[in-house]
Amino acid sequence: MKKLLFLCLLTSIFVNSQNNIDLSYYLPQDISYNENIPTPESIINHQVGEWHVTHDKLVQYMYALANATDRITIEDRGKTFEGRPLLLLTITSKNNHQNIDAIREQHVDATNNNVNDDAESMPIVVYQGFSIHGNEASGSNAALLAAYYLAAAKGDYINDLLDNTVILFDPSYNPDGLQRFAYWANTNKSINLNPDPNDREYREVWPGGRTNHYWFDMNRDWLPVQLPESRARIKTFHSWLPNILTDHHEMGTNATFFFQPGIPSRTHPLTPKLNQKLTKSIGEFHAKALNKIGSLYYTEESYDDFYYGKGSTFPDINGSIGILFEQASSRGHIQESENGIITFPFTIRNQFTTALSTLDAAKNMRKEILNYQHNFYKNARSEASKEANKVLIFGDEKDAAKTYHLAEILKRQQIKFYDIKQDLNLGGKHFKKGYSFAVPKNQKNIRLINAMFEKRTTFQDSLFYDISAWSFPLAFNVDFVENASSSNLGSEVTDLKPKQGSVAKKSDYAYLMEWHEYYSPKILNSILNKGIRTKVALKQFSMNGKDYDYGTIMIPIQNQKLNATDLYNTLKDLAAESHVQVDAVSTGLTEGIDLGSRNFKTLIKPEIALLVGDGITSYDAGEIWHLLDTRFNMHVTKLDTKSIGRADLSRYNTIIIPNTRYLDKTNTEKLKDWAKNGGTIIGYRNTVKWLNDKEFIKLKFKKTDVPAKNISFEERSDFRGAQQIGGAIFEATLDRSHPINFGYKNDKIALFRNTTIFVEADSVSYRNPIQYTKNPLLSGYISKPNLEALSNTVPLQIKNIGRGKVVAFTDNTNFRAFWYGTNKLLMNAIFFRDEL
Template structure:
């Protein structure tokens, strides 16, 4: 009888899951709604939660609301890579809308301390954003309801709320990913919902809908700001400086509902304690609201507030309060879990409830939170005044583009940046005007500057939800130093301009050093045009100019273009790549002459990359993005399913991104045959272990055996977690004469590392052109055991296999699109592979 009763409950739950719910399931009781405001169903054609909403329908509904309601204005802030609009709704009372520009300025002035107004006189600003991970769609679908409620609810309560609150409403942080996942969930939905977690509906094909077009996790890009979606929302953030920002996510199906604060010991030390106190006070509103509808929840567990590149933490270093919501996911329309059947409508209702409880908290705590923001910036000014360092200088005397791109990020965050008055030296490094910039510390965004340039190596906790270091000048491999005065600072830069190109005509040869960031783009254009180019393996001096390892020479004679046409083409190349190309009229130099055999002929690479099942989509996407958007080079993405039928002979280079599955045995043999025939294979991170196992390359790993002594059962996860190198920065010594290091002017390089793969050095020192130092940690967390194992190991090796070559990197040279400083290592492995 008991078993029959349980079966009846299960069948009942599944049947309930199949029945579409109407608005009454979601909306608060005892609230009337304006019939002139369109409901979601009237525009998108189905009840909320019945289907996963496509972004096109979501955008259609937001536009319909804006047209129907005097509480809403809408703006299109740009496009995603797939040409979807990046919408933002401003939702507040009609009275506030009539004076919205002045209210925004009043808000900014009050926060910065430039206003005599009282917090009682100002509305609070709340930025509500949904589903930055496309396959966590309950947030964006809840956004349909939240926008409807704010537009259509009637009565004194909603009027009071909208008088006191300005809502910046971002209906989809990730339109491309949301649409990708909606397609998957909807096309695999059964009429009679199947809640079995093994059903195809709950198992997306690679790469899944989590990411954007280039497979980036966009909830890691708030600080680097490399993607168009991020640039739009960061511009909106700084335009308004919101007091609260919400970030609606999903987690495992067996989980319930999480809201911040997170684990107290995992809060970034730059975040004021008052921030966490206010976060906890806000959480009481979520508790009340979720208790009311009977939903389970938890807080202060499992998530952290450390990395400022996430939506829930970025506001914390900008005077606001970031709130993370995590809902146990149905991952489709209804799925079995430890807590019963999780339906899509149920997950939407929790997100909608939290969205409203956030606004209730904002209204109730309005003056307290407004005053907190003001005190945040007031305290930051005091800290800046007492800081013995008055400025930071950064740059690279050989590479204007890298320094420019870091300055570009700073400007996106409204950080003041100055040009140099003139060239100067500091601690043995030369800083050139046009190649370097100065950041004064006495400015409103002082704490944000500290967060971006900080080098923390000691931590209260050893568990990190994300990376533990992101020091920007190290990521860009730029020279940088603290300054005790502003004597070297020139004018503040209000209109940042890309480095200026230059070229002079020659009838003999053209030269450009390999240091500039966009030289791979330039070289590829030259080779693709069918022109001959060579690279110098040794430095030389010509016309008083010292040319370093890796200088590119384009001779004028015996080219497919005549002299004038060649000049015109190279002028175009210089402009597009922001390069200085020097025309010379003699081959006679101090050092190797231009006709020397130490100039190696270069050939056009044709590159392919493995993608699909078994490959880490983040790593593959970062490589694709680098090739496509930075260097304008094609990389052919070959899916692992199709590898066996692919003719590899047309490719010169093949990239294996980080992989946990590798290839099938027959495909492995095919790849090895290709390498032995002359191909270059480049493997990253876990692919290194696979390549060793399959005998593509001989390597010896340094192992670290860790014994869990005196560890209690309840401590086992923390013990294991402490051994994870989740993302830190390390120093390596480099041999600048080796082709892998062409374009690096210093004898050290900063590497990002998030693996514990430690390769022992080759017995011949010249085969170890990159080697971790004996004290490698620059910033971030690594356990003492792993740090000891890392010392004096090598992150790079390259060896012959037949007539071809296998090159491996233990580290990610392209991390999250902002690790500009090591992008060239991969490009060198491609363009100069025959020289190694």
């Protein structure tokens, strides 16, 4: 009872103190502030921390500041999927603003020259970004205070700081997620703030505010650059090459405050050791500032600097210093924690404090950090010159679009690439001019090139905060050779354009379209949507001097809703939209199966439902939604797990179940009945185990049981972690005649894997259309016992259930939107479901 009374008293004190907070709680009080600069409260109509700022109010305040001071200019760099602006504030002195273009050019030029005479006078460039995870909102709320301070603070210190610093200020890395979370936190806030962790305020509904519109974790997209928010900031990054980039996050409520460096043994080997040394020196400024306000913190634990797709690590391979901040989250306005009652204003103050300590470090370490960046690129050019004659070549002679999209990433990352002079045969692979590109290693961004293309299988540490492999040629499933000769270089590609699609000519008999091109599913979907009768070839054939592979699509002219002329015009438009080549033929006779053969099967338009909601992993669901919606223009019904019982499932012929461990009995039985009546279920990751447990499919699993020998209590967590597959790449063989593999020209494929679900191969060989090789590791970390277990297992099984089918993938074929190379496996399961 006494404990309860004490807790109530303590809560009352914190609630009252939060309601009475003003700017003096946050701001340094040893200086004065310009009264003509609007405070956050005067624009957003509440004190910082009283409510969660919505993105529209955040935008409103940033424009108000830009209009009130000559220290700030503002630009809208683009839009999110939901149409919210991607703002960037440039904050520096008035004099610097008058010469800002020259300063940027001088700053970038210093990375291109071996001599740097300007470090004495050049400003340092700091990119400050907040809340890439929308429900880690203390960052963007702190951005209100940081922007106000930089606009309004007066005195010699701020003048000196702004004279010697250009601040690229990104108040919200994730506008859509921030808006979603602010709505949740604010609509569930009580007048009498309740710190009980069980309160609805601290329990977001699915999918939560962490992600963007399509439920992507945008803090994994700095390297692949697949999302509009990422594209805007990467363009800014390369335009300026900032010296420091900050990334303000939140973590569990019972933690304190973290700043980098992370665990030393988990730093990527391509990152210079001096980078981590400077990060540690910058950390001393954070420690000093947090000591001053009495906040607990830690460093060199929990987090790492390995995967270059994160905001705090991407700068490290680009001559900058990335810094991660992690603040224990109140997740709403006030919450109990192991460290006492944690309030939203408290979390904001810590983020604001370290935003300022970053600038203090930049000011005091300016020359040292400028010289570090200069020497980073000087050394990189020296490394590149030693490989002056070496070139990387990648491409797919059957798929120009996939090759184009990989080149598109290189272009966004400021990596130079070239056409090849002529068709080449290298290392047993054929590279076709126009379908292939060459990347010379002798260029400024050699270290970034190595980071994107490397295949690494040995590591200092066996634990990773994120994935351990991301080799882009493997992710795109393109042919690839290293160390080709620079004599193969054609012209530099400065104006990258996708291949044009077309229909060769009008036909009065039939049209043929191979299935190799990445956007073949897009045009096929459009054709079926228009009610055009279409067939797929189950066997190879040749005609008119051309070989047509498994999966070729045939559109006959006769008995269509459209006459021959309208059909031609329709296909011509669709081919152009989808960048696909369609051939016209005048006869049904071929070498192989004729066009009237029963080995051409009629296709039925997909009607797709995607399970979402409670129990489903939102990342996996979002990747599928994004793929179907944005790349292939396909309708997909997002069917909430709470709505299955009321839904008419007969509307669909395909239901996709992303990663899940559980669906209730009623939903399970309804799905099973639907499948038995002819539906196709496509399941991913842990869904495979669920499908097996609920007897949709019968599988045999391999298990690994590694005994913990000579493992101390302290080492137990690391031991368990080392048995996980955090994300690595493995080789598998393909039976190209199987419909699940239509569109793949090679008999090997690289597969991403981050599960330990090992499925034994079927005793009937043709039921194993994809099978891991005996020694499958291509890149990344896997423990020896897991590698042995994975050998010769299968990542896919397809089984009949009544009149329907179950397609079970052990791992994600759509990982983070950049795993283009395996997207077609899902599309084949959708379009050719009746032939699997």
